[in-house]
Amino acid sequence: MSDWGSDPEARKGLQRLIYRCASDYLLDEMGFLTGRHDGDxxxxxxxxxxxxxxxxxxxxxxxxxxxxxxxxxxxxxxxxxxxxxxxxxxxxxxxxxxxxxxVAEAQARAEAARVCDGFHLLLGNLAALGVNPAVFHGGHLPVPAVDQGQAQLAAHRLIHNYFLRTLEAGVEPHETMFNALIFAAAMSANAERITYDPELAARYAGADTPPPDDLRRPARPREIAERLNLPYEVVRRRLVEFLERGWVVKAGSGYICTVERMQQPALLGGAYMIVLRLGQLVQAIAQTGLTLEKQADAA
Missing domain, CATH: 1.10.10.10 (Winged helix-like DNA-binding domain superfamily/Winged helix DNA-binding domain)
Structure with a gap:
């Protein structure tokens, strides 16, 4: 399960598992940041x-x-x-x-610590599923820096740059970053039963193993709006548009992303790039001196 290696096929075998965890971190952080900007x-x-x-x-x-x-x-x-x-x-x-x-130094350090806490939670979730942070770094991690506050400041910048690159990667398959965000939120809600369940996450870990509809619960517009701090009506209208385009199907009061849409080459290619960049992010953050493995193992 934890063999990242350099083989693209081996990485694709973990693509969906890693993508689901990374998406949750992105969605939660973007929801927080959108809330700071009055839902914009x-x-x-x-x-x-x-x-x-x-x-x-x-x-x-x-x-x-x-x-x-x-x-x-x-x-x-x-x-x-x-x-x-x-x-x-x-x-x-x-x-x-x-x-x-x-911004004041104290504010910058507090914000960096908050973002790094989320990153450590992501690493902890991956470690619980068999993907330890050292896997992305050739099996070992550099010695942590003494000044963890300074390391957090450097890591914070790298993490937010990763978020931007991830959102930009969604433009081609989804046409806009906003579409990519809403679709990712719908997929995340659909996969709630699978993402952190060790058995199910492993069973549906690869690019070629999408989970069946009976394991995926419908995503409701209001929960997506609340998670992302967006106006409900804006989210509802976008999901209706997805329905008309065949990207999702209606299921009760919610929506399920279609397997056909999820398996389109452009979406799979975008997800693969996001996972590769996460591996690169872990490597870059390790070089800042931020402690990774201890927090991940304790999560």
């Missing part, structure tokens, strides 16, 4: 990208470049940047371009 997912994503681009306080990022990086219309991003300015979350750098507003 796009504003949350623009802010996330702006923070990533604001390493040098003297240099901002052109709005057009920000829009290109997110596959969003220029005018949409321009409005969100203006909104962020109005909320004091964005300002102009020395070059006149937008930059994320600086």
């Amino acid at each position: 997912f796009i504003r949350a994503v623009v802010f996330l990208a702006l923070v990533q681009a604001s390493a040098d306080p003297s240099r901002g990022i052109p709005v057009r470049a920000l829009a290109r990086s997110l596959n969003l219309p220029f005018e949409t991003v321009r409005r969100k940047v203006r909104d962020l300015e109005d909320h004091g979350l964005c300002s102009a750098a020395a070059d006149g371009r937008p930059i994320a507003a600086p």
Whole structure:
């Protein structure tokens, strides 16, 4: 179960198991961030990208470049940047371009600790299913750093960059990041009985072993809206659109993602890239000195 290795086929044999756990972490974190932005997912994503681009306080990022990086219309991003300015979350750098507003060190450390707690929970969940963090790092991990606070700050940036790359990976198969988010939330709810059950997770671990409909429970619009801190009606309308496109089927008061949609090559390819990038993320975070294995084993 825990043999990650370098063989693409072996990795695909764990693809669905790892993807389900990673999706839960992404969905919970994006729900938290969207809630901070008054239920505005796009504003949350623009802010996330702006923070990533604001390493040098003297240099901002052109709005057009920000829009290109997110596959969003220029005018949409321009409005969100203006909104962020109005909320004091964005300002102009020395070059006149937008930059994320600086935060106090204590606030930055608290936020990094919160994000890393979620990452450790993800590693703990994977370890309980037989996929230990050392698996992604050639079977061993570097010695942890003495200054874990500094390691958390570095890991925080890497984790949020992973979230952005994951959302961007959903654009091609789902057309928009928002579609990708809602569809992933529906799949996550459908797989609730499977994701953390060691026997079922192993049985349906691979790209070629999608779980049957009788093991998947319908995802209700309201639970998705509440999890992601989105307006209920926005989520409901998007699920109805998915229904019309054949991406989901109606089941009582909820929806089940169709196996045909889940097994489309574009979706499987996107999920595979997300899983590969998670392995790369674990490797990169290990290099920051953040302790991984101890928290994972204790989870």
